[in-house]
Amino acid sequence: xxxxxxxxxxxxxxFGVRDSLxxxxxxxxxxxxxxxxxxxxxxxxxxxxxxxxxxxxxMPRMDGIELLxxxxxxxxxxxxxxxxxxATVDTAVEAMKIGAYxxxxxxxxxxxxxxxxxxxxxxxxxxxxxxxxxxxxxxxQGQYKIIGExxxxxxxxxxxxxxxxxxxxxxxxxxxxxxxxxxxxAIHLASHRRYxxxxxxxxxxxxxxxxxSELFGHEKGAFTGAQYRRKGRFELADGGTIFLDEISxxxxxxxxxxxxVLETKQVxxxxxxxxxxxxxxxxxxxxxxxxxxxxxxxxREDLYYRLNVFTIHIPPLRERRSDIPLLxxxxxxxxxxxxxxxxxxxxxxxxxxxxxxSWPGNVRELENVIERAMVLCKQDRIDIDAxxxxxxxxxxxxxxxxxxxxxxxxxxxxxxRTGWNITQSAATLEIDRSTLYNKIKKFDLAR
Amino acid sequence: xxxxxxxxxxxxxxxxxxQVVPELSSIYSTxxxxxxxxxxxxxxxxxxxxxxxxxxxxxxxxxxxxxxxDRILGVTTADLFIPILTFVFGEAQLNGPAAVVSGQRLQNExxxxxxNAAVYxxxxxxxxxxxxxHTYGLRHCLSAGCVMQKSTYVENIDLKTAEFCSACxxxxxEHHRSSNMLxxx
Numbered sequence: 001x002x003x004x005x006x007x008x009x010x011x012x013x014x015f016g017v018r019d020s021l022x023x024x025x026x027x028x029x030x031x032x033x034x035x036x037x038x039x040x041x042x043x044x045x046x047x048x049x050x051x052x053x054x055x056x057x058x059m060p061r062m063d064g065i066e067l068l069x070x071x072x073x074x075x076x077x078x079x080x081x082x083x084x085x086x087a088t089v090d091t092a093v094e095a096m097k098i099g100a101y102x103x104x105x106x107x108x109x110x111x112x113x114x115x116x117x118x119x120x121x122x123x124x125x126x127x128x129x130x131x132x133x134x135x136x137x138x139x140x141q142g143q144y145k146i147i148g149e150x151x152x153x154x155x156x157x158x159x160x161x162x163x164x165x166x167x168x169x170x171x172x173x174x175x176x177x178x179x180x181x182x183x184x185x186a187i188h189l190a191s192h193r194r195y196x197x198x199x200x201x202x203x204x205x206x207x208x209x210x211x212x213s214e215l216f217g218h219e220k221g222a223f224t225g226a227q228y229r230r231k232g233r234f235e236l237a238d239g240g241t242i243f244l245d246e247i248s249x250x251x252x253x254x255x256x257x258x259x260x261v262l263e264t265k266q267v268x269x270x271x272x273x274x275x276x277x278x279x280x281x282x283x284x285x286x287x288x289x290x291x292x293x294x295x296x297x298x299x300r301e302d303l304y305y306r307l308n309v310f311t312i313h314i315p316p317l318r319e320r321r322s323d324i325p326l327l328x329x330x331x332x333x334x335x336x337x338x339x340x341x342x343x344x345x346x347x348x349x350x351x352x353x354x355x356x357x358s359w360p361g362n363v364r365e366l367e368n369v370i371e372r373a374m375v376l377c378k379q380d381r382i383d384i385d386a387x388x389x390x391x392x393x394x395x396x397x398x399x400x401x402x403x404x405x406x407x408x409x410x411x412x413x414x415x416x417r418t419g420w421n422i423t424q425s426a427a428t429l430e431i432d433r434s435t436l437y438n439k440i441k442k443f444d445l446a447r
Numbered sequence: 448x449x450x451x452x453x454x455x456x457x458x459x460x461x462x463x464x465x466q467v468v469p470e471l472s473s474i475y476s477t478x479x480x481x482x483x484x485x486x487x488x489x490x491x492x493x494x495x496x497x498x499x500x501x502x503x504x505x506x507x508x509x510x511x512x513x514x515x516x517d518r519i520l521g522v523t524t525a526d527l528f529i530p531i532l533t534f535v536f537g538e539a540q541l542n543g544p545a546a547v548v549s550g551q552r553l554q555n556e557x558x559x560x561x562x563n564a565a566v567y568x569x570x571x572x573x574x575x576x577x578x579x580x581h582t583y584g585l586r587h588c589l590s591a592g593c594v595m596q597k598s599t600y601v602e603n604i605d606l607k608t609a610e611f612c613s614a615c616x617x618x619x620x621e622h623h624r625s626s627n628m629l630x631x632x
Contacts, residue, residue: 016530020502024529026541028597029586083531107496107533111599 003029006121007049010034011041011067012056012083017106021054038062045074051124052117057084057091065095072099077127079120137194146182147330148323152315163310164190171307172285174314177364180285181245183314187283188241196240199233204246212254213270222271234267237280244284247307248293259303317359317366324355327363331370339374346382353384353391385417408443415445449516449626451475451579454482454508456523459550464522467572474576474609487523499525501538501547508545516626518582520575521547536598537574539581546578552601573609580615583622588615
């Protein structure tokens with residue numbers, strides 16, 4: 001920021017001090033004004049934005065301390081610097097206890113006051129940046145919103161709130177696509193660790209040897225190709241949270257190492273000898289049945305108990321169908337913005353299909369269906385013809401694999417696409433119009 | 448054409464000023480007239496601080512000028528202060544006619560070092576250019592080496608040059624141009 005962007009208010013009943021300081025600061029190009037009393041200062045604080053206020057401690061009627069308290073009430077972000085004589089240093093220290101940034105004894109060395117003002121303004125800028133960053137984080141929290149009002153989902157969210165402020169390890173269980181990572185992020189963002197990193201490791205995506213080095217880091221020369229020392233994910237998560245996705249896929253050897261790290265909260269890099277004490281919280285997720293894996297001796301029982309401290313089961317989408325319309329609307333809005341398309345919603349027929357579908361791929365599948373439909377949609381609302389065939393076949397017939405149900409679904413789809421234009425639909429289906437009428441009658445199709 | 452008047456104050460050596468004046472005149476492209484010595488102690492000396500008030504000296508200097516477009520620069524041997532600061536190397540009226548510079552803290556001897564006339568001359572010139580710059584409306588500059596950089600201790604003065612950066616130089620030229628135009632009108 002340029003110096004003219006900063007406003008400094010000088011408050012001193014002594015004209016010489018007030019005037020000389022004002023003129024001296026003006027040479028630095030700050031926006032400067034002065035007040036001869038606390039009352040005048042408060043009036044100026046009412047009308048104008050000030051970044052730093054330099055306040056004389058001893059003033060008639062309202063002194064510097066009282067003015068400082070009033071400024072704190074008006075705007076906590078204003079940096080207040082106390083100006084005092086030698087005799088009142090104790091009071092100046094007292095002033096700092098109630099929120100003054102610093103104090104100077106007059107007369108002051110030019111270099112000291114110059115540095116003090118610079119530091120005060122840097123402090124102000126950092127405080128402002130801090131507020132901005134925190135609000136950005138809040139905005140980001142909004143981006144990772146968990147959508148749904150079903151009872152089962154609300155229970156999950158209550159559990160997130162409950163466990164977030166604790167240090168307990170959390171195991172998130174749920175089918176693929178239910179939003180396990182989103183829940184992990186929600187726990188992290190609701191915890192006191194939210195301003196520190198959330199480090200995600202997809203254990204299933206890395207081969208075992210690479211996973212070890214990824215998790216624990218390595219020293220230079222630890223293995224062929226280790227040309228540099230590298231920090232592991234646990235180290236990167238220091239102060240924050242580490243999210244281990246697909247935890248069931250890790251090898252028995254890594255399971256032992258992981259157990260030791262979780263128990264001691266210490267990590268030794270591969271090829272290293274010195275353990276590093278770290279502060280992290282572990283959230284892990286799986287879509288497999290860990291109990292079965294333990295019984296089959298494919299997952300260590302001690303690690304299972306270490307991880308299974310607090311478990312959140314995320315219900316599959318088919319068990320919370322009431323959330324499907326909400327999710328559909330949410331994703332439509334999301335892609336309206338992303339694709340800049342004028343789509344206002346979804347037809348009731350299409351929504352009906354969406355709600356009846358079983359969603360084996362859960363929310364992820366639903367999002368993909370909406371994204372695809374948004375690409376195909378040519379009207380202002382998503383209709384059946386923009387939805388994939390699988391939604392029809394499953395939703396329309398009980399016996400979805402029968403020839404009749406496939407034929408019915410296909411005819412209905414073509415009819416929707418042509419807006420129930422019989423001639424066009426018959427041409428597309430390569431049958432004559434009377435056959436099409438017979439089929440509509442046979443399958444009891446209606447607009 | 449507007450002039451710059453230069454006044455030795457409180458026994459400041461005329462011969463030192465005579466060395467500084469030509470360079471100052473060349474930097475400002477303005478004729479500089481050297482005035483007879485003047486005493487300021489009666490109005491500006493503050494016995495409690497044992498220093499001279501630079502603000503009081505500025506008032507004295509200003510009262511000597513008849514024309515609003517002219518500038519007056521006083522150079523003194525006295526140690527200067529403003530009420531809030533322990534000392535100043537000089538002071539000027541921002542966009543006003545008067546400026547004052549003290550040679551006291553520009554000398555090596557003040558810091559217990561061996562006297563060096565060349566260094567003293569260089570510092571004095573820089574401070575005179577700097578304070579006169581304020582009278583033309585220039586504020587402190589952040590460009591490295593620019594004479595309008597702020598100096599809160601003597602080493603700061605040694606680090607900068609006696610020249611204006613392009614922005615400050617441009618500002619000054621513009622100021623001169625508009626002043627001449629006003630005078631012609």
